[in-house]
Amino acid sequence: MAAVFAGVNGYLDSIPVGDVQRYLQELREHLRADESVLEEIREQKDLSDELREKLDQELERFSKSFKPSEEPAAA
Numbered sequence: 001m002a003a004v005f006a007g008v009n010g011y012l013d014s015i016p017v018g019d020v021q022r023y024l025q026e027l028r029e030h031l032r033a034d035e036s037v038l039e040e041i042r043e044q045k046d047l048s049d050e051l052r053e054k055l056d057q058e059l060e061r062f063s064k065s066f067k068p069s070e071e072p073a074a075a
Contacts, residue, residue, distance in 0.1 A: 001041055002031055002055065011059050019068045030062045 003024045015023050037054050
């Protein structure tokens, strides 16, 4: 759910293709570390405006800390 939300809302746009899987894995770990947003999603089974805002805030915070791999130099 969070992965689709991240993709649809542009959070993956600046992530190099080779790093997308790692980004999504680390995002899941980040969200599991503080279960509050995931717990609300499970309970509500819907994304209210308030829950969307919370998820956006978590994605913003995570995206700022994510470090993409170095791209190999083009030959």
